[in-house]
Amino acid sequence: MARRAWVAATLVAALVSTGCTQVVSGAGRSERPDVTKVAGLDITTGESGAKPGVADADLQVEGGDGGEMDRLAINTLADVEEYWAEQLPARFNKEFQPVKRLVSYDSNGEGVEICRTNTAGVANAFYCSLDDSIAWDRGELLPMLDDAFGPMSVVTVLAHEMGHAIQYKLGEIGGINQATPSIIKEQQADCYAGNFFRWVAEGKSKHFRISTGPGLNQVLATMFFIRDAAGTSAEKQGAHGSAFDRVAAFQFGFAGDPTRCAQIDEAEIKARITQQKFDSQDQDKGLGKGNLKVDDQKSLDLLEESLQKAFNQSGATPPSLTDSASDCPDVSETSPASYCPATNSISIDLPDLVKIGTPPKRGQKGGIGDFAAFAEVASRYALSIQKATGYELEGPAAGLRTACLTGAWAGATNQNGVRLRLSSGDLDEAVAELLADKSLIAADVNGTVVPSGFARVEAFRDGFYQGSGLCTRKYSG
Known part of the structure; x- marks a missing residue:
């Protein structure tokens, strides 16, 4: 079934934040951050985004228009597939098979049927295991991400979706089956995206580059805007995690290798996930659920x-x-x-x-x-x-x-x-x-x-x- 992660309405809704009245619990772990390093890499402040002068990748895409957003998506997926072609044999002793279908659509145009879903009005990007496909909305979602956060936010989205494809291809090897709660699948996919970004930061990506200072900071900050809406339970079907939780999963991937991501399981989720529902004690002072007036x-x-x-x-x-x-x-x-x-x-x-x-x-x-x-x-x-x-x-x-x-x-x-x-x-x-x-x-x-x-x-x-x-x-x- 589809793993839908990036609905445009969620981006808008996420702009309404919440405040201080209730509790979180959990236990954590952390290796010491070095102020002069990012998970062992030197801090860099150069350009982030597409590498100049590199030819576009040649992948077969259904429904594409050849425009900037499709080129960005295709180049991303080509590099992500190259990464996993290296990593699956090395980490899991399993050959990587490319995703069978890549589909571009315009949510503002006439809808098409993908993964038993009509895409009309669906500003989204998703992986579908029914036909091993990745689809994206070039009309609204990708341009919105690019305008708001830059091209590497689009790379983040599609690297996450490829993470779901990796889960499907690994199956039980990666600790995933049909009964696995969505929060575990989504946290793993965020972690797998972090794996890929480490590879980009190391200069191994053909089409992209990212600075480990401002560039990576922006990728982490993007998680605030693509989080679950406040008040969403981690147990809800389709839950992805709060920004605090999603950033953690991404960082685990960036600092580790894909086997670390495959270790994310129910026990870990229960120990560290902070996402919770509102309760009766949460206050609303006219500023949004749970928010207090800070000058009161x-x-x-x-x-x-x-x-x-x-x-x-x-x-x-x-x-x-x-x-x-x-x-x-x-x-x-x-x-x-x-x-x-x-x-x-x-x-x-x-x-x-x-x-x-x-x-x-x-x-x-x-x-x-x-x-x-x-x-x-x-x-x-x-x-x-x-x-x-x-x-x-x-x-x-x-x-x-x-x-x-x-x-x-x-x-x-x-x-x-x-x-x-x-x-x-x-x-x-x-x-x-x-x-x-x-x-x-x-x-x-x-x-x-x-x-x-x-x-x-x-x-x-x-x-x-x-x-x-x-x-x-x-x-x-």
Whole structure:
């Protein structure tokens, strides 16, 4: 049956974020990110996208128009097939057989029947095991992805769909059968996409290149917009995972090989998947389900209370929070929050915080959501903990400790007695904000951001799953 992953409506709906009221659970693992590396590769800042001067691939496609989107899709699939032609024999002792059908269609045009589905109005890309085919919408979905996030987002989508084809070809070898829950299949496919992107980053792709700095950061950030809608249960048929979960699966693939992806099973999913439904405690303040007004004094009081409880074992004197600017002689001012070591105080720029914390209305541009804004403030609070425990506040190690400690605060909202609690979608807001160019969540006291989004997410996830003790041990310098 078809694995439908990229419906355009999901992209639009994903722009409505959610906020802080409920809890997540799980256990995690993480190898230490090196601030100078991305899973062992040097951080690069060059161009990402199609390599110039390379001839287009020659694959047989049904229904194509020969346009830019079809060329992008064909070149992607040609390179992905080349990757799997190497990997299946090497990793699974199995010969790779190319997908039998490649189908291009325009969802805005006359519908065609593919995988028992009429494509009229279906802005999608999918793999169908019934006839071993991959199909994509060149009319709406691919141009929307390309316009919003660049060509490598299209590559991400199609590499994911090829991941489903690999599952079908591996079958029980890859731990997949007809009864396997969709969340496991989708997480494996994200992981297989990460495998392919590692190959691209190593310079082995004929048609594409990606920088391990901004280019890879953008691919990870794209996961926020192609996640399941907040409130979707991981147990729902067709569930793919939250952005937090999808980024994790992609990173497992990028850092490992395809056998790591094949190991994703029900036990792992139950241990680490954060995706959850809303419950009766989730609040709606007119900003979207679960979102609080970040400039409401009650919200700020709850935030401060949650931070004090998260770090009370450190013995550090809590910093004061103020919404007025103050001169600080030894560090640069940052926005939307700034920490001053000399006075052990955090000044908050409420208008800037509101911009981040107010989720956009459907189809409109805007901020992200309350958790994104609260995490920015939490990052400056994390600096006060580092100062009290004798750590440097400048440099990339401080940025990673900050990300880890902010993650620890997020995880601590799972404790009894905490009134500000995680809601469905909150960790996705963290991913979106964490990967922003000027995010403070992984920045030092002067606002200098760790260049590798890969390392930022790893550090945040370390803190979320394993707590603040790991942060100071693992990111000591």
